[in-house]
Amino acid sequence: MKSQDETLEEWCRLLLRAFELEDVDVDINEVLSLAGVAAHSVVRPAAPLTTFIAGFAAGLASGAGQATDSTSMKAAMDVARSLSQAYAADEPQGTAVPPAADGPAGVPAPSGTPGE
Incomplete structure (x- = not known):
């Protein structure tokens, strides 16, 4: 029986191959860490939503040639x-996070909000 890590590595390779992205290096632990932060900081369903949007933003930045794949993802x-x-x-204070301006690599720059 495969471990969870082995299964995730295999699944990641299969997805990358299906999308013809075999040369893309995915840091699975970093993605899972981001999902954990979103799940615990916002609400649990924010985890897949956050990782999807971050990946989409990275893809747009990389595809536009604004930065390398790894720089865009980071x-x-x-x-x-x-x-x-x-x-x-x-x-707890009920304040919303203001929208961020575009920064390097075509992804929103941190807004200067506490916790950044």
Whole structure:
């Protein structure tokens, strides 16, 4: 029987192959970490939503040639993590996280909200 890590690695390879993205390096632990932050800082269903949007933003930035794949992914995940943490910090006061301006690599830049 395969371990969870082995299953995730295999699944990741299958997905990448299906989308013809075999040359893309995915840090599974980093993606899962971001999902955990979103799930605990916002609400549980925010985990897949956050990782999807971060991945989409990274793909757009990379596809537009604004940054390398790895730089785009790191920037998008950093923004998503910061916003998730800021949302949790702001939630008790009922304040919303302001929209961020576009930063390097075509992903929103951190807004300067606490927790970033």
